[in-house]
Each structure stands twice: as C-alpha cells, then as structure tokens.
Amino acid sequence: xxxxCDVVVVGAGPGGSMAAKxxxxxxxxxxxxxxxxxxxxxxxxxxxxxxxxxxRMVKPEPEWIASEVKGARxxxxxxxxxxxxxxxxxxxxxxxxxxxxxxxxxxxxxARAGARVMVKTRAIGLLKKDGVPFGVSAMRIGEPLExxxxxxxxxxxxxxxxxRWAGIDTTLKLKDIETCAQFLVTDTRVDDQYCEFFxxxxxxxxxxxxxxxxxxxxxxxGLGILGSRSKPGEATRLLKEFVKVHFPNGKVLEMVVGGDPxxxxxxxxxxxxxMLVGDAARQTDPLTGGGILTAMQAGIIAGEVxxxxxxxxxxSREGLKEYEDRWRSDIGKGLARSYEFKEFFVKLTxxxxxxxxxxxKREDIAKMDLRGMLxxxxxxxxxxxxxxxxxxx
Amino acid sequence: MLTVNRYKCCxxxxxxGVCPTCALELVETFIExxxxxxxxxxxxxxxxxxxxxxxx
Ligand SMILES: Cc1cc2nc3c(=O)[nH]c(=O)nc-3n(C[C@H](O)[C@H](O)[C@H](O)COP(=O)(O)OP(=O)(O)OC[C@H]3O[C@@H](n4cnc5c(N)ncnc54)[C@H](O)[C@@H]3O)c2cc1C
Ligand code: SF4
Ligand code: SF4
Numbered sequence: 184x185x186x187x188c189d190v191v192v193v194g195a196g197p198g199g200s201m202a203a204k205x206x207x208x209x210x211x212x213x214x215x216x217x218x219x220x221x222x223x224x225x226x227x228x229x230x231x232x233x234x235x236x237x238x239r240m241v242k243p244e245p246e247w248i249a250s251e252v253k254g255a256r257x258x259x260x261x262x263x264x265x266x267x268x269x270x271x272x273x274x275x276x277x278x279x280x281x282x283x284x285x286x287x288x289x290x291x292x293x294a295r296a297g298a299r300v301m302v303k304t305r306a307i308g309l310l311k312k313d314g315v316p317f318g319v320s321a322m323r324i325g326e327p328l329e330x331x332x333x334x335x336x337x338x339x340x341x342x343x344x345x346x347r348w349a350g351i352d353t354t355l356k357l358k359d360i361e362t363c364a365q366f367l368v369t370d371t372r373v374d375d376q377y378c379e380f381f382x383x384x385x386x387x388x389x390x391x392x393x394x395x396x397x398x399x400x401x402x403x404x405g406l407g408i409l410g411s412r413s414k415p416g417e418a419t420r421l422l423k424e425f426v427k428v429h430f431p432n433g434k435v436l437e438m439v440v441g442g443d444p445x446x447x448x449x450x451x452x453x454x455x456x457x458m459l460v461g462d463a464a465r466q467t468d469p470l471t472g473g474g475i476l477t478a479m480q481a482g483i484i485a486g487e488v489x490x491x492x493x494x495x496x497x498x499s500r501e502g503l504k505e506y507e508d509r510w511r512s513d514i515g516k517g518l519a520r521s522y523e524f525k526e527f528f529v530k531l532t533x534x535x536x537x538x539x540x541x542x543x544k545r546e547d548i549a550k551m552d553l554r555g556m557l558x559x560x561x562x563x564x565x566x567x568x569x570x571x572x573x574x575x576x
Numbered sequence: 577m578l579t580v581n582r583y584k585c586c587x588x589x590x591x592x593g594v595c596p597t598c599a600l601e602l603v604e605t606f607i608e609x610x611x612x613x614x615x616x617x618x619x620x621x622x623x624x625x626x627x628x629x630x631x632x
Pocket of ligand 1: 193194195196197198199216217218219223227228229230231232304305306307338339340341342343344363364365405439440441442443460461462463467472473474475476478
C-alpha cells in the first residue's frame with residue numbers, strides 16, 4: 184500500500200499534533216502517524232504547564248485541566264521550605280493537565296484543521312532516493328504502508344528514531360536523561376493547592392521529587408533521577424520509599440514511568456526533508472524537565488516552515504533553516520541557559536541545597552520570577568554560585 | 577544477551593533513547609531487541625522498573 188501527501192508527521196504527542204495542525208491550516212496535505220492505538224495513553228508525564236504560554240497557543244478546554252494551582256513550594260533536604268506563587272513561579276506551574284484528554288484534544292484540532300490522523304501506524308524507516316528522504320515506510324495495523332512526502336516531521340518523543348534515520352545523532356548520554364517514576368496518589372496529606380518540589384541527593388540524586396495536584400487530595404507524586412546516577416529499577420525503588428514516608432496511608436491509582444531528556448539544545452534538528460520537534464529534538468527544559476509547551480512551540484514553527492518550504496520547492500536542509508533559526512531564538516536560548524543551571528545544580532551537596540534554600544527564607548521572593556529568584560540567590564551566596572555568575576547578570 | 581522482562585516493562589521508551597547502536601524499538605507495548613545490540617548495559621541503568629538485564 185502507498186499514499187502521497189505534503190508532510191508526514193511521526194508521533195501524535197503535543198509536538199506532532201501542533202505541527203500537523205499548523206501545516207494543515209496553511210493548506211498542506213498532512214498525515215499524522217501515531218503508533219499507539221490510543222493517543223495519549225499510557226501517559227509519561229507529571230502534566231504541569233504554565234497557563235500563559237499554553238493559552239497563547241491554544242484555547243484550553245475545561246476538560247483538559249485536572250486542576251489549577253496557587254503556586255509552588257520548594258523543600259530543601261533539611262525540610263526548610265519556600266513558596267513561590269504561580270505568576271512569579273515561571274513556566275512550570277499553573278495548570279495540571281489530564282494528558283490523556285489533552286493529547287487527544289490537540290490531535291482532534293489537527294484533524295479538524297484537515298490533517299489525516301492514522302493511529303496504530305508506526306514509522307519504521309525513511310524512504311530515500313539518492314540518500315535524500317521522500318517519506319516514511321510504516322506498519323499500519325500490522326500491514327506495510329509507504330507514505331511519500333517531501334517533508335517528514337519527527338515528533339516521535341524520547342524514543343525518537345526519525346533523527347537517527349536521517350543521520351542526526353540524538354542518542355542521549357546517561358547524564359543527559361532523567362529516569363522517572365510516578366504514582367497518582369490519593370491521601371489526606373496531599374496538598375491539593377500547590378505544586379511541591381523536594382530536593383535531596385538521597386531522595387532523588389541529580390533530580391527532584393514532585394507532587395502536582397490533580398484534584399481533591401489527589402496528586403501526581405513522582406521523581407526523576409539523573410541517568411548517570413541511576414541503576415536498574417532505581418527510580419521506582421526510590422519513589423516507593425518516598426511515598427512510604429510522606430504518604431504512609433496513600434493509595435496508588437496509577438503508575439507512570441518514563442525518560443525525560445535533559446541534554447539542552449542539540450547541534451542540529453534538521454536534515455534534507457526532515458525536521459525534529461519536541462522530545463525528539465531534545466527540546467525539553469533540562470532544569471525542570473518540562474517539555475509539553477516547548478514541543479508545542481517548536482511544532483507550530485515546524486508546521487509553518489513546512490508550508491513555506493513546500494511552496495518554495497526547497498525542502499533541503501538549507502530550505503528548512505528557518506525552523507532551526509526560529510526555534511533556537513524563541514526557546515533555544517532558555518533551554519541552553521537551563522542546561523548550564525542543571526549541570527551546576529546536579530553537583531550540589533545536600534548542605535549546599537540547604538544553604539541556598541535557607542538563604543531565601545528571610546527574603547521576600549513573593550514578587551519574583553525564577554530568574555529574579557536566582558539573582559537573589561546569587562547575591563546571597565556568591566561563593567557557592569560563582570560558576571553561574573555569567574548567567575545571573 | 578540482553579533480556580527484557582515483559583512482565584515488568586511499562587513500555588516507556590527511555591531505554592530506546594539511550595541505546596548507542598539503535599538496537600531497541602518500542603512497538604506500542606513491548607520492546608524489541610535487534611542483532612545490533614552490543615550488550616553494553618547502558619539501557620539497563622536507565623530502566624525505571626529494572627526490566628532489562630544483560631545475562632551471560
Ligand atoms: C515522568 C515525566 C514527567 C514529566 N512531567 C512534565 C511536566 O510536568 N510538564 C511538562 O511540560 N513536561 C513534562 N514531561 C516531559 C513531557 O512529557 C514531554 O516533553 C512531552 O510529552 C513531549 O512531547 P512530544 O510531542 O515531543 O513527545 P511525546 O508526547 O512523547 O509524543 C511522541 C509520540 O510519538 C509516538 N511515536 C514514537 N515513535 C513513533 C513511530 N515510529 N511511529 C509513530 N508514532 C511514534 C509515541 O507513541 C508518542 O505518542 C515529563 C516527562 C516524564 C517522563
Ligand atoms: S526503559 Fe524499561 S520500562 Fe521503559 S520501555 Fe525500556 S524496558 Fe520497558
Ligand atoms: S545493551 Fe547496549 S547496545 Fe544493547 S540494547 Fe542496551 S544500550 Fe543498546
């Protein structure tokens with residue numbers, strides 16, 4: 184079997200669906216492939232997003248949102264906590280989504296814009312002529328299918344292959360991926376108003392524990408640890424320990440595991456006829472692990488650039504350069520900065536973390552965003568944060 | 577040989593992203609290991625549930 188279109192998008196996560204929607208809105212014939220039979224399921228996410236950035240891109244439907252949070256609370260290893268409020272807390276908090284519904288909602292928007300959505304359809308390679316891709320080969324419900332298209336957008340998540348097929352090395356080093364486990368917990372001890380973050384080398388080496396509220400006394404409680412400090416099964420083992428201590432009577436309603444890239448921007452996200460988007464392009468924020476919004480932002484740009492390239496007839500890497508330039512200027516700089524912070528923070532001892540959080544205890548950080556808070560941290564702890572001074576000016 | 581404990585695996589795809597030889601594939605709900613596997617063990621470290629093991 185074979186078919187033809189202008190753009191094939193591989194993967195119907197937030198990145199792929201936004202790319203497909205933007206390309207379809209610009210008048211292209213789009214196929215959106217998803218290997219799973221149900222879009223959005225199983226989830227591999229803590230589901231926290233910033234309200235403002237989300238609302239700039241889509242109109243959030245009420246059924247996408249599990250809860251709205253008041254702010255963020257951060258715990259040092261010694262138990263000291265500080266509070267940052269949502270409008271000052273930056274991008275990570277705001278809504279906690281129901282991603283099974285959200286991901287499906289975005290795919291629906293792509294479909295309504297005209298994209299052809301194909302579930303249980305897995306890309307297994309690029310079609311190539313003289314080394315140049317012109318579509319994908321796929322398995323659709325167990326049957327081979329060739330889809331010819333001048334442009335392939337790889338939005339195939341942490342397990343991405345599209346880049347590697349096109350000669351872009353997206354392999355993650357163990358130090359550049361967080362391995363995560365999460366339980367949906369119901370317990371009277373759950374704070375259902377705040378997103379909580381717990382730091383400490385014992386509870387989450389090279390990462391953190393989170394608790395993101397999803398309803399009354401209900402939260403996504405999970406953790407990520409740096410791959411280079413993990414061993415087989417470690418994420419799940421540490422999570423069980425944390426839950427036993429913090430929610431001894433908690434009941435677990437769902438289990439989620441996953442890998443979250445934290446490599447910072449990679450060298451190239453384009454090849455002839457190919458663009459990578461979202462986790463596939465490793466566009467996740469290395470410090471927070473947030474990647475929903477960046478995937479959507481990059482997806483929109485990729486869809487728009489695809490339309491221009493198709494109409495100009497130049498789908499070579501050079502012709503797709505606008506994608507590379509635009510995402511790097513819109514989100515790439517922030518990701519690069521976050522990577523430097525992450526590389527620094529993963530080296531801190533528990534004493535360092537206690538000192539940093541403790542130093543904020545007497546400060547009024549209420550009106551500050553993340554950047555402002557880091558500036559205060561630097562003023563109070565110049566020696567500890569000396570390496571970061573170029574980032575904090 | 578690299579073994580996948582299918583009863584443990586939660587099909588998250590993390591192992592696929594770190595394999596230097598592109599030997600793993602996540603097919604919906606199971607992991608396939610190809611002949612390109614060099615038994616380096618990198619993927620076993622990342623697995624959140626400990627489903628992967630290099631056995632002699
Ligand atoms: C435990 C955990 C917690 C997280 N918490 C947050 C959070 O709170 N906030 C946040 O913003 N981000 C969070 N993230 C990151 C976030 O989940 C990702 O960055 C986001 O899902 C990336 O979107 P995407 O569209 O790039 O990829 P994905 O959402 O991963 O979608 C990729 C899709 O491609 C499909 N696919 C893959 N290969 C193929 C193929 N060959 N053919 C067809 N389809 C294919 C997959 O099945 C999948 O549906 C978290 C990640 C983890 C692991
Ligand atoms: S990392 Fe572990 S749980 Fe995830 S897909 Fe691989 S084997 Fe399965
Ligand atoms: S053992 Fe090494 S080569 Fe084999 S699948 Fe795992 S990471 Fe890849």
